[in-house]
Amino acid sequence: MKSGLVVKLIEAHSSGNEDAFKNAVNILADDEEKKGNSTTALLLRNAYIYKKNHSINLADSPISEMSFSTQSSIPMPKDKDSTLELLEILTPKVTLKDVALPEKTLSALEQIVSEQKSIELLMNKGIFPSNRLLFCGPPGCGKTLTANALAGELNIPVAYVKLDGLVSSYLGQTGTNIRKIFDFAKNKRIMLFLDEFDAIAKKRDDTNELGELKRVVTTLLQNMDSMPANVFLVAATNHHHLLDPAIWRRFNSSILLELPIPTQRQQMIEKFFYEKLPEYKIDIKTLVILTDGMSGAEIQSFIQALAKHCVMEGIKKNISQKQIAEIWLQQNTLFISENSEDFMKALYKLKKNGVSLRTLEEITSIPKSTLNYRFKKENLDDE
Ligand SMILES: Nc1ncnc2c1ncn2[C@@H]1O[C@H](COP(=O)(O)OP(=O)(O)O)[C@@H](O)[C@H]1O
Ligand SMILES: [Mg+2]
Numbered sequence: 001m002k003s004g005l006v007v008k009l010i011e012a013h014s015s016g017n018e019d020a021f022k023n024a025v026n027i028l029a030d031d032e033e034k035k036g037n038s039t040t041a042l043l044l045r046n047a048y049i050y051k052k053n054h055s056i057n058l059a060d061s062p063i064s065e066m067s068f069s070t071q072s073s074i075p076m077p078k079d080k081d082s083t084l085e086l087l088e089i090l091t092p093k094v095t096l097k098d099v100a101l102p103e104k105t106l107s108a109l110e111q112i113v114s115e116q117k118s119i120e121l122l123m124n125k126g127i128f129p130s131n132r133l134l135f136c137g138p139p140g141c142g143k144t145l146t147a148n149a150l151a152g153e154l155n156i157p158v159a160y161v162k163l164d165g166l167v168s169s170y171l172g173q174t175g176t177n178i179r180k181i182f183d184f185a186k187n188k189r190i191m192l193f194l195d196e197f198d199a200i201a202k203k204r205d206d207t208n209e210l211g212e213l214k215r216v217v218t219t220l221l222q223n224m225d226s227m228p229a230n231v232f233l234v235a236a237t238n239h240h241h242l243l244d245p246a247i248w249r250r251f252n253s254s255i256l257l258e259l260p261i262p263t264q265r266q267q268m269i270e271k272f273f274y275e276k277l278p279e280y281k282i283d284i285k286t287l288v289i290l291t292d293g294m295s296g297a298e299i300q301s302f303i304q305a306l307a308k309h310c311v312m313e314g315i316k317k318n319i320s321q322k323q324i325a326e327i328w329l330q331q332n333t334l335f336i337s338e339n340s341e342d343f344m345k346a347l348y349k350l351k352k353n354g355v356s357l358r359t360l361e362e363i364t365s366i367p368k369s370t371l372n373y374r375f376k377k378e379n380l381d382d383e
Pocket of ligand 2: 145
């Protein structure tokens, strides 16, 4: 540890100027970090938070002081070559009630929220709250939305970093950029949201990758290890099987957000439809069945198409089964030819869910007899 920095630290303490003292702690921790002593840096930062919590009452403690506005002395990190900003600061307006989730997932998230809310209480006892969370699952199933909802629950800003852009454009700079992002976050009470996380956290034995990616993963590991408790790290990936095992181990929990189950679909349909057209009546049960296999994002666009149709066609209050079937078919067969097996499968799904052959004939202009014949030919009728 540099003696000059330690002297400055003691001077700052003796002067009684809290800001100067905090600054000196950070300079000392930064210096240790630069030398590769991440653990020492972490201990220094957390010792400061710990000391503060013991010396003053909780409401006045440093983590609650760590608002974004009072900490904005550090400029927004930029890429050296492109001068583009590496992250975006967002203030989410959504909370967990805006996300449709299976009960088990919701209670796991509520547990994380309550730990994060008790951060000062836990730190006071020298206990670290969970602050590294990984979201996995297919696209459109609510990873970004849920991350925002967590920040909304905690009333903290989100530093949003989309990593695939960062890596593909400026490969040589990636490690430096990652360091800049973590440096920016470390003195703030903030969520650091790393989206498309697999872009930088891929397995290091991937033979197709350059040595650069290996260095990037190492940098990421170092930064995650030295990250202080006030930063809430949330990462999201559609390809969790690609992640490096060492990275996996750094997370306190990983949550899989899969295609929505019926209760989630019902919540989403009601929300997306009634927030636009509260005076209408729709057949929720049929819609829940027809949205089987769709992601949340697909359900949203289907329900929006349905609401648009109602308004454009001047439909008042009741939407017929035929109209629902028509919009559903459009949405689900966008790039499929009428002669294909998949088109028949889509029609058969409608039939199986109570849409009559006559209605299907009206929608598609394919005669009932032909439909019957083709269902048999594709062996669909045996199911
Ligand atoms: N579980 C969900 N509950 C409510 N809305 C959802 C859910 N999943 C997806 N959506 C809708 O789809 C949109 C896209 O979801 P997003 O969070 O961006 O998915 P991902 O990040 O997993 O690709 C959301 O903004 C929301 O409107
Ligand atoms: Mg996303």
